Amino acid sequence: MHSYSSLIRHEGNRELFTFVELAAIGIIADIPIHLHVEGLRGTGKTTILRAARHILPKISRIKDCLFNCNPQFPHCPRHKVLTKDELGTVVVEQIPVPFLEISHSAKIGTIAGSLDLARLTDTEQPEAAMLPGTLPRSHRGIVLVDEVNRLADTAPELTDILLDAMGTKPGRVQMEEAGLPTVALPLSISVWATSNPDEDPGSLMDIRKQLSDRFDFMVQMERSVEAEALVSILNLDHKPEHLRGKIPAADLELGKYLVQKASRVGAVKIPTTIVRSLAQIYIKHHLESLRSLEAIKTGAILNAARWNRPEVGWNDVLTVTPAALRHRLSPEQLVAVLQDLKQERDLVNSRAVVACADCDQNEPGSADRHRQQKQSGGIWSRIVAWCQRVLGRRRDRYPAAAKRKEASAGGNKLAGIGRRPQLKPENPLEMPLVAPPEVARPLLSLAREGAITEGELIDDPTRAGKAIRTTVGNEADEG
Template sequence: MDSVLGLVRHKGNAALFSAVEMSIVSTLAGTPLHLHAEGLRGTGKTTILRAARRVLPRIRRVKGCLYNCDPDAPHCPQHRGLDPEALARIGSEWVTIPFLEISHSAKVGTVVGSIDLGRLVSPTDPAAALLPGTLPQAHRGIVLVDEVNRLAETSPELADILLDAMGTRPGRVQIEETGLPAVEIPLVVSVWAASNPDEDPGPLEEIRRQLSDRFDFVIPTGRPDDAAVVDTILARLEGLTAAPPDEEALEACRARLAERAGALRDVSVPAWLRSEVAGLYTRFGLESLRSVQAMLRGARLSACLAGRSEATWEDLAAVAPLALHHRVDGDTLARALQHLRGVPGARAHGEGGFAGRGPGSVAVAAPATPAGALARPGAPPVGAAAPPGLATPGPGAGDAPPAAPLADRTPAAAGEGRGGQAAAAPGTAPGRGAGRPDVPPLWQRLWSYLRRRGSQAGDGSSAAAVSVDPARHPPAAPPHRARPLWKLPDRLLVSTEDDLRRRR
């Protein structure tokens, strides 16, 4: 999809491209898939999400219906009571999947709907009618919310509306106006969002955790760290290379996505894989059932895009980090991914862990940090591709190395600290996190993540925390997630001299 749109795919944004394809296919098949792209400003999150509208396939709707009613199952107040003969007289038409945006300045009436003043003051046929807002008009389509963390803080009433729209499948929106009965309309809308958790007001999961949990996947998006990739991006921005995509290529991409959406109903999840996901939920005490639902939904979509009729262990491993990233703390995420690698079911069914993936699929399976992505307490960023060292818990373990095809395609982004590329650990054996020379083993990547997290804490970070030689000390995650100051008891905020002496 990236080449068709004239964009550049690199290891910092590859997962976002693949997740967008998943969401388009799922939406076209009638099931929303909500995405949240997180990352530093200027990493292309919103650019990719907005560019995807050019490859959206078409849907069939009742002719002229602002609510995008499906002729086979009309749902809007105007058409849902009509018989097939009446619908046939109205006719149908093919339109592009709706793609609308909700801005921070939006009002409840523009998002949900309000009285149609044009109909109300009509000199020939005045009537009290409703004018659908952004969400009802985006039915069977996509709504984009840029800087969703800011919207959640400054417009809590809009966040409440999104909660209703995303809470169930289908969601719902209720239009209420004085003098008119309340109208509840079902919604099938995929919500795409982007945010920079490093800027005020902070990560969405800390501002409105309910809304954060509504997103099936959170995709950390990083900057490119290869000068050649940056040069290619600059050349395309200046129009020196890559002519604008032609309509024929765009139409071919639309046809491929539409064909995959039609095939999704035939993709199944085997019972053993579903049982393993259920065990993951209970073993690690996951709070939300949406996490495991997102894993299974993502595994089916991953298999569908790869042209398979059954989800595999590889598909689950690809989407699990995206489903867990915003729902668990860093330590739980690391342990869950290690558990996925060591579950007997993977080897018993011939999956062997993280094998190579086909073109266009998501390959994310480790708590690695893409270049430029943010490492923050509570949910470590997930890289755009699975580092080969994930198959290795650490030096001295007896697990088999990952399959060669994955090692050929995986980046070394996980080993990067703030100062650049991390060197491979001395004495690292081939196949033990060293599928490529520039990819350190898992224990060193986790240590690098903890160092970055400590360095972002400010000048008050302990110097000793980053001076220990990682070659001789295994990494250890903090036992608890950091708490904001307003959640601390008063006794910890105000201390007398006697209190301080006792603490010594």
Template structure:
């Protein structure tokens, strides 16, 4: 089924939105990594694979297996060529790469290895490198299904993804015995899907460092209305006729004001975010939100919309709620339109109240308790009352208090607590 024919029910709509954001970023030479998390059978993988149709073609140096951009060549063969030399070779348009990495993949097939076809060529035997999945996906997308399982069972592949996603663009290093080490930048967006309810669990719990590399983590849920399920069964989408060609706006035309950057810096410091990638993801997502809305300037509402998908896999929901409350305060405090001091954050951000112990509060409590004591019957009376309640023949139980008990006074008459001063409540051992 084609991308525009998929049913955008309320449980999966955020994923479609995130996919289109990542496509716009990739087409603007900015990798934007996306992770879809949800139960099996919710359509995560189907939507991610179908999004291949959104990717426009790329122009590359003719025949370059590394997909070198004619304006910015990066591979060992073309990176030192002049524009005149590149013009002599020529250029060509090819489909934008959309490749997958499976759990059974080997490091050599993912990174690169010796090109055996050239090595065993009887006419012109030569040692050359054959790029793997990642170098071949330059300027495109790599999809990893069930990435939580891959991180658990193939830690060496997870380490490679960490290097690729660590910077933008990432870097790849190809090593083979007898050949010089090849290191080159790679501009690729990583898309992934996982089922957090199955072994080994959520990616953030399996490999937190890898989870942090994703700019967005989108929860995908089942459809919650009958109409959407019927449309899925009939494979009919109400949006098919309304779908138009997906346009790619230029991110360079989207400005992000200094005051908005100050807000992100304040969030990072005041809410103790661990990773600087978190606010970088918020900024990029905000600009992408503005681009999708066909605006030239990001707004605070774009930041608010980007908070949950960029931070849900990085911080607790309580912290997210506090950040959103802080952003709401910025919108409502017109005298401080875009930034709040640390003192204002501390004053207005909801925090759990902790009641501290104080002697005066304890004294008040005991005074009230002393006043109530005469109203309570003795333990013997309560026991008698309980026995009578258990006996069906006693419908009107009566409490009786013994008056024949001998009471021995202490050597020194105790002072009632209500008459003590607060300073006399506590005594040092030597004062007794």
């Protein structure tokens, strides 16, 4: 495995690096962040996520506690009963942030917990006790689920446990074994997952929408199309981890930088105007899940802390919104929401000159990254590119449906109602939004002329286009 700092950043993976670092700030500040990365096979999703453990600082726990009890707030059955004086005498140790993986051969017992057979068969002092599984042992750390869409498809019972663990913050896990009392524990874990929606069984959203919604952010990962980036990737040191030595200084330095940013999180304010606007957008665009608003709010606070802003601004909101909503809305809805948010931001910008949004000269490697970001045209070009990809992919996947849709749009065009705006590849945010001319009414309440338009297509010399010569009523609709 590579060190985090040595990994090559390019246009296709830049968003993932941003969200991994925001999630790291969150985890250091005790805010678990659930991250889902979608992308094609071989784009390096899992490599980046696995390498990210090196930038997280160590945590202190009560020595040898498999549940990673915080010495100040113990939660496991053995330590939560200790008095304040007893806690003062426990031995504390520093451990790397727990980073465990759930494999596809996992069972409920290995994830939640099972009977501790070693203790049961101890010849000196046999006792029946629970052995914590992957989730309780990841408390205060990260659980990685590779190909989460396949897991959701083949192991719904494991998905149910994940739903429980990710439902609230902190979540919970229940360890059950016949003959032993059930143990329920609070759980503060960040679930990071990857999937490839273009391979079987398809997108997590389609397989288990409930689980997809549990993720705060869904990041899109693409292949590199920059030759320079590819050359750098090929030139990377591919020695196995055990031959490469210790965590490099650059990762440790970035870790320290993120700790400093995390210390600001608690002090970041979010203006009431922004909260109100988000609430209005929630209602206007019929967002299904309140989690989406919470994700935008938390992400914006983390982003503001990262760039040393005492208060959340619209740029923070706009940075995190695509990843907070793309697994909860259709691409068209997302564009409409972003358009509204952008209008809000422009309104504020027209009142005050805003300094360069995401620029911190003190961040390790920031100069390069900032230059690359400027060259890439920033977040808007990425959103536009993503919309085009998703719309294109849907067309590829369901060509017949896309054709039907296009045909029906063409039909509407002829009748002059509900014309679909043309998608300009340069910037979908500048697409004209065309509302239906009138409020919809039941068919039966319409007069005959309003319900049916009959006519023939003719050339209209006055309008340089086609028009319909109607036989009902006396109007000619523009075509």
